[in-house]
Amino acid sequence: MEPLGNERGSAVAEFVMITTLLVLIAMTLVQLALVLHVRNTLIDAASNGAHYGALANRSAGDAEGRTRTLITESLHGGFASGIAVSTTNIGENQLVNVSVNTRVPLIGLLPNGWELHVEGEAVRYD
Known part of the structure; x- marks a missing residue:
């Protein structure tokens, strides 16, 4: 019995397709x-x-x-670039609120993606 078609070179094509898919998945995970x-660095700051x-x-x-x-x-x-600080009186104490509005990195470390808002709070005891 003879094969239906010539499958010569199909391994190379399959390798290229699978490798491209794996590289795309790896780059997506690195970007995530x-x-x-x-995000975590901005929250901590x-x-x-x-x-x-x-x-x-x-x-x-x-x-x-x-x-x-x-x-x-x-x-x-x-x-x-988008740091705002506000204080609110809570009885005898004050609440210090620091909010950061920026853009998430879409490619690399440049702030060029979608909007991100993080906040940090602390109480000043008088």
Whole structure:
């Protein structure tokens, strides 16, 4: 019995198709890990900035500066463009809220993807 068609070279074509699919999946996983890293770093910077601003001898400007420094040194300066600090009175104490609005990295570490909003809070006890 003779084969129906010539399958010569089909292994090369299959290898190229499978390799392309595997590379695409691997790059997607790397990019997802990078997005999660950026998100977690921004959350940590906002929380750290809020705690720094809640110290007795610090102000809202200090919280913003600390958050900006942490983001710039950890990631890219483009992620530190949308930092806002607010304080709210809670009885005798104050709540320091640091929020960061930026864009998630779509390709690489450039802030060029979709919007991301993270916040960090701390209480200043008087």
